[in-house]
Amino acid sequence: MPRLAFRTGLRWKVSLAIACVGALIATSLSLVVHNAARASMLDNSRDVMDDRVQAAQRFYESTRRLLFQAKIDDPDLPEQLKEEAARGLRATYLQDNGSGAPEVWASVPVSNGRVLSVHGQFQDRFAVLDELDRVLVVGSLAVVLGGVALGVLIGDQLSRRLRKAAAAARKVAEGDGDIRVRDQIGGRVRDETDELAGAIDSMADALRQRLEAERRVTADIAHELRTPVTGLLTAAELLPPGRPTELVRDRAQAMRTLVEDVLEVARLDGFAERAELEDIALGEFVARRVRMVAPEARISVVRDAYVTTDPRRLERIIGNLLANAAKHGKPPFEVTVEGRMIRVRDHGTGFPEELLKEGPSRFRTGASDRAGKGHGLGLTIAQGQARVLGARLTFRNAEPTAEGAEGAVAVLWLPDSAPTNTGSFPIIHVPD
Structure with missing residues (x-):
């Protein structure tokens, strides 16, 4: 079964990690503080009720009157306190009703086997606990939001450096030998990204030398x-x-x-070639050159255009594309000019998958049905000459028709402006 992949930025991953850790710590501390405060309040409530029942006992034994709304043999007295009183012990008991402050009982045996008891709720004290919970919730949210902000700040800085490194690495891959990844990411902080950039620079230098x-x-x-x-x-x-x-x-x-x-x-x-530019009518130029190298090819000028390019190199590209089609494809061969675009198509088995994925490679002709003739240099030269012209050369296979016809399609896109160096547009290989 295919696996689902979720792609997100590094900054959000770092923010989420910090937020989760902050939320976990804040929640744990809040629970510890809440439980400690509640336990302290309950213990204090027991102590208060115990003091009250002792004072009520002394007052009752001396005056036979009751203090603190004490009761003798209260029918609502919990069974646990009755058992303790039967053993002649003074005791306290917490009766938690599930909501609000718990009810605190205290009892003590008096003369004639009777039991004196007091009970009550400390609403004001436990109201403070509710206020403490609200403060803890607000503090936890502040910690989480602060962690998210800190994660965004740290992640954004790290993500920006990595994006700069990736952009510089792509330029290096495109043949720009003057780019140094370490210089592109900049910054005074020397961290793992700086080490990564140095490793990429070293690797690029070694590959370039090789x-x-x-x-x-x-x-x-x-x-x-x-x-x-x-x-x-x-x-x-x-x-x-x-x-x-x-x-x-x-x-x-x-x-x-x-x-x-x-x-x-x-x-x-070696990037030593330079284009010698001339202004030409592209449709007329292509038609004349195609008739010379491949008279059997079909020529179609959908829309003509005047371009500034190197005629010799353009002729070399067209000739190599047609030669490749003649060696590895099947007729009819079609050449179409539409504005600044030149398309060369045959009706053979199409380009091999290796070429569509990796581009032309010298001394490799692709699949077995396209091997045995040539050395794989024709398309490599066409690719290099297109780079000198600042053009974009793409390779793909045509969609099969109802009759089963398919074929290889090479498309050359000439630039809108004349090139000023060895080429300003990358070579792109586009599979269907």
């Missing part, structure tokens, strides 16, 4: 391979005509293309 080392190694290897591969391709041109020569030329050309792609990926990973 990725830079890998990029340099990849670029160096590809650069070193360029010369021998070029020589191999030149030598293949000198071979005599025939099927073996064609195979050698095809493999040499494929290796040269791979080396160039690896070099391009290395340059894009």
